[in-house]
Amino acid sequence: MGKLTGTQVQELHRDHVLQSWGKAGQMAIPVAKAEGIYLYDYEGNKYADMSSLLVCTNLGHDNKEIVAALKEQADWMSFMAPSYATEAKSVLAKKLVDLAGPSFRRVFFTNSGAESNENAIKMARMVTGRTKIFSCYRSYHGATLGASNASGDARRFAAELGGANGFVKFMNPHMYQDGYTRGVDDEVCTNNYLKALEQQIRYEGPNQIAAILMESIVGANGVILPPEGYMEGVRALCDKYGILLIMDEVMAGFYRTGTAFGWQHFDLVPDMITFAKGVTNAYVPLGGVIVNEQISSYFEENVLQCGLTYSGHTLACAVGNACVDYYEAHNIGAHVVEMEAILKDFMETMVEKHACVGEARCIGLFSAFEMVKDKENRVSLVDYNEPNTAMPAIMNQLKEKGFIAFNRDNYVSICPPLTITKEELAEYLPIVDEVFTWVDETLI
Ligand code: PLP
Structure with missing residues (x-):
């Protein structure tokens, strides 16, 4: 336990921390303890x-097995530079390659x-000798200069001020918002989007991508x-034009969707897999x-012009090993599939019951409600990237009832730790129902 009061912690944060994606000087919940699926503030309030x-935090807070692995590695050796081999790094690289499947060979750690x-x-630029990177408008890939320029949502605008070379966006399908019906219009939606993407590839010059x-x-x-068929179609276009396919598994990876990686739901194999978050x-x-055989052999012949002081950090890799072992030993993938059925059922009930819920999407324990103000015409509760008070009010209502969800735009996302039990789901999901009733009555 720390030495300060909750208020002192909050005030120091308010006065000296620059807040990500927010204005400085705001109060934040001072967290005194985190355990399982719960956070506790200094006054003992539980969320x-x-x-x-x-x-x-796919495996919940203060997971003892993982903390023990961190302590054990710290007692043995805390850090070794990237050019040295360590047991933690060598073993984790092999585990990740195995998890990704037989096409994959090596890992570059970040x-x-x-x-x-x-x-x-x-790496894609080095291997192909081409510059352009295609990515989706409806996406997020991170906040460094390149990743931010590759991101599609509005968080990229600050990075675009200085400009970066070769980033091209294409629109990816969103069946609900585009007016299609899932399970009915998949083929036509897929064909329309793939046709537009191929045209864009040709106009941008395939041999530059x-x-x-x-x-x-x-x-x-x-x-x-x-x-249905869209992701496989993108893979086919990559093959046709000699373009590499990089699958960002930073959020979807490590059993969030029930499988080790999200792309394993589709009939395709990417050339590179990027990961973070759930790995530790x-x-x-x-x-x-994680790179495939072809990219891996390219860097046997050519120098990899990438490097980070902390690449393959010993403590981090030890925790990575403990997590990968935990996912497997506790059969987290199967548990996610079991919990998904409960969450999906609940979400479908919410769509039927509430005027403010246009659609619910759920794969594994990765889910979002599409909040609307006019269900018949699929009009979003708030406009894209416009300041609004409705969504913060919803998130606040949930928080006040001890339920912390994730939100962007008009989505309320429920993505609990993958270790959540059916009893915990049964206890907490009714809060969402209550808050949506309030939204129906007061916000639309
Ligand atoms: N890619 C995806 C899909 C993400 O969701 C995120 C973060 O939320 C990132 C990349 C960036 O990860 P980080 O914040 O660790 O840089």
Whole structure:
């Protein structure tokens, strides 16, 4: 336990911390303890963390097995530079390659999701000798310069001020917002979007395009489930034009969707996989790029012009090993599938019951409600990237009832730790129902 009071912690934060994606000088919840799916403030108030913080603490808070691995490694050896081999790093690289499947061979370790995408982009450019990177408008890939320019949502605008070379955006499908019906219009939606993408590739010059960078399941922009056949179609276009496919698994990876990686729901294999978050349950920063045989052999013949002091950090890799072992030993993938059925059922009930819920999407424990003000015409509750009071009010109502969810735009996302039990779901999901009733009655 620390030495300060909750108020002191809050005030120091308010006065001296520059807040990510926010204005400085705001009060934040001072967290005194985090355990399982719960956070506790200094006054003992308890919150269910139904967003796994930033969709990263997949195995919950203060997971003793993982903390023990961190302590054990710290007692043995805390850090060794990238050019040395350590047991933690060598073993984790092999485990990750095995998790990704037989096409994959090596890992470049980083410290975050953004750095993973940044380095994947550099590698794609080195391997292909091409510059352009295609990515989706409905996406987020991180906040460093390259990753931010590759991101599609409005968080990229600050990075674009200085300009960066070769980033091209294409629109990815969002069936609900585009007026399609899932399970009915998939083929037509897929064909329309692939046709537009191929045309854009031809206009940009296929031999200038190094890679298409995509989230397997778009996360922060609303857990968007692609129409049947779309992802496979993108892979086919990559093959046709010699473009590499980089799959961003930073949020969807490590069993969030029930499988080790989100792309494993589709009939395709990417060339590179970027990861972070769930690999260490966020206890220590670690990310990386898993590359296939072809890219791996390119860097046997050519120098990899990428490097980070903390690449393959010993403590982080030890935690990564403990997490990968935990996911497997506790059969987290199967548990997620079991909990998904409960969450999906509940979400469908919410769509039927509430005027403010246009659609619910759920894959594994990765889910989002599409909040609307006119359900018949699919009009979003708030306009894209416009300041509004409705969504903060909803998030606040949930928080006051002890339920912390994730939100962007008009989405309320529920992404609890993958270890959540059915009893915990049964206890906390009714809060969402209550708050949506309030939204129906007061906000639309
Ligand atoms: N890629 C995806 C899909 C993400 O959701 C995020 C963060 O939320 C990132 C990349 C960036 O990760 P980081 O914040 O660790 O740089």
